[in-house]
Amino acid sequence: MAVGGSPSISMDILFSAIVGDLVSRSASFVISKCFQEQPGIDKILQRLERVVLRIDTVVEEAEGRRIANQGMLRQLMLLRQGMYRGHYILDALRFRAIGGKEEEENKEGALSKFSPSKRLRFTGRATGIGICNREAQLFGTNNNIQEELERAIDNLEDTMAGMKEFIFLFKLYPRMVRQPYGAYLLLDNCMFGRQMERHRVLNFLLRSSASPDLAVLPMVGPIRAGKTTLVENVCKDECVRDRFSMVLFFPEFCLGDEGVIDLKEKNININGLVKYQNSSSSQNRLLVIVEIANDINRSTWRRLKSSIARMTPCGGSKIIITSRSDSIVRLGTTEALRLDYLSQEAYWYFFKSLVFGSTSSDEEPKLATMAMEIALEQRQCFTSAHILAGILRDNFNARFWCTVLHCVRASVQTHLLMFDQHPNLRLREDEPIYYWRMEKSRGYFLITKYHQSDSSAQVPRIRMRDILLECGATLPRGEFEAVVWTSRIPPYYNYTISCKMQAPQVAVGRKKRVLQEEQHLI
Known part of the structure; x- marks a missing residue:
């Protein structure tokens, strides 16, 4: 499908298509090996990869136009949601396959117990700690993966088929001045997931x-x-x-x-x-x-x-x-x-881009598998995404990522035992939470208050990553301030916390329910 534009943009689209085709072929091979017992899975996956690539191309071109029509903006939003969901399904299938292979090769290994094959079920029954909402489930209650895949692909293809007028019309709108494509790989520096809302506010102001x-x-x-x-x-x-x-x-x-x-x-x-x-x-x-x-x-x-x-x-x-x-x-x-929080599919797209940047996640399948597990535990929290992505980028090895995943899961389990609530849900309500640390003998610290200030305000010298990783100077006793994250986009807020070193006190009756492998964190 041809989309109008300059020669350089056309070359970018062609290059993306070629790279996408090569990546999709390798992904298809891995996935088909995992689902050999289901005939026809190769053709189904090829359909999924083709429609996702088509949606990617149209979304990228449409986002470069200053679209004013509200109906077209809603259509663009539907396409973008389809793009996120398509990538989410492809990644989940690929990582499920990789996880299954990992378990066969190393049943006693550290990575096998964190495989998405134990979490990304294709059923309506939630598995694993903290994943009990519908967004974490790829499909419904049907155990026939092939049937559910076909239904999901049919929905994406129907969405794309209904966009012929949209594709014709958006090319009539002027192009926006855009940064070089490489800048979009660094999502720290641009607003993610609010394109339609941004267009709508602009239309209100300029009308x-x-x-x-x-x-x-x-x-x-x-x-x-x-x-x-x-x-x-x-x-x-x-x-x-x-x-x-x-x-x-x-x-x-x-x-x-x-x-x-x-x-x-x-x-x-x-x-x-x-x-x-x-x-x-x-x-x-x-x-x-x-x-x-x-x-x-x-x-x-x-x-x-x-x-x-x-x-x-x-x-x-x-x-x-x-x-x-x-x-x-x-x-x-x-x-x-x-406005609402990102969907699980969009959040995974965002988190994956932050963690891997210009590196394709397909080049590091084991790390990508653990990254998806970590993202599933975060419940669409932007701040946690930036914190964890920075830590994972700076420590690009499987053993470290495995430890982080273990700590994140243990933190979620502890909050469920203490409050019957996920820590990020408590964070949204400005309730105190216990945040995990890498150092095993102390385990947690308590965040009591949350603050945000503009870029001109002085920030504490202690960073949250120093607390998590036990690096830098000795942490003070009692309650102290720490900077969590400084946004690189307007309004350039500094996000800080008031916290103190305090282990959670789980009730005796509940503590017995904590998994043996997580007790060192209590």
Whole structure:
């Protein structure tokens, strides 16, 4: 299927197709060996690989266009979800096959007990610690792998077949200025998985409104789902900065101050609300970003809108309000934008890219198998993905990765025993958690509080990876601060924690249920 573009882009697509074909052939060989008892599996896998490659090509081309149509953006989202799912199924099958072969060759080895063949079942019954949600299951309750594979491929092919008009239409939209392709291998430096949402916010901001009313876009999503990151990314766009003369930012708990709400030139400068100012702009338009944890007081909201209207009597100003609560939906003049955590398939695609970078995971099948196991345990946590990916990249050997996987699993088991809850679910609720360490004699440390600050703030000298790996200076006693991760994309937040060395106290009745191989971590 030909997609229009420059010769260099066409060569990139051709090269990707050739490499993808070579990789898929080797993957097919391994997988077919594992499923020799099921005739026709080779043809089914070839179908899957072909449709995934086609979807990859179309998604990459479409993401390079500035698409404005909401229906087309939804179609692009469906294609992207199909791409993630296709890669997830292929990797799961390949690693299942590799894990089975590993168990046959080394039944007593350390890697065999971590094989995805014990975790990535093709049934509805969850196996392994912490994997009890539907996203971790590839297929339904049918034990016939071939039948379920065919159904999954049929769905992907139907999705692709319904995109003929989409493929024709997206080529009519202008190309966006893009970085060299290699930059996309470093997902630390770009926003992942929010392309459709970004397009939608841009369309809201750049669209002219015939109504004199102040346009408001509500953005709703759970904690750490990426609301602030999405807004910051959009505000960096040159088209947005050319359209608005000033971008004002109201962080959480800021609107309680009467002086802040009165948007006069003096008050704005004193309170440091100006995020960006375009002095050369002839348009007197404001873009106001409001962050609240839950709901906003009605009188406060009215005063804010009135103050914006006084500052920009000609209209054209807009507000984006973000919250974890649905209560702000009523404030919008357009449909609310809802953000959620990544699906398991998308999270694996993201984590794999962070860990292996420009190296193909097919070149290190045993490491990739363990990486997929680690990703399954993380419950789509962005922060954990960055922490673990950095540690694994710096220690590229099977023994170390095996130890990390063992520690991660033991941590999940301990939280299930103590709280009947996965540690990353507690993290989303800002509850204290026990985080694992490599050092066996101490095992865990307790994270009591979570903080985020902008790039100008001073960060602690202790890094979380130093705690995990027992490297660097001796850790202080009592409660202390540590930096977890510094984001490389706007708003460039520093994520820090308050923590202390404290082993979890599992109740005696529950402790007996802990696996023998994990007791040294309790």
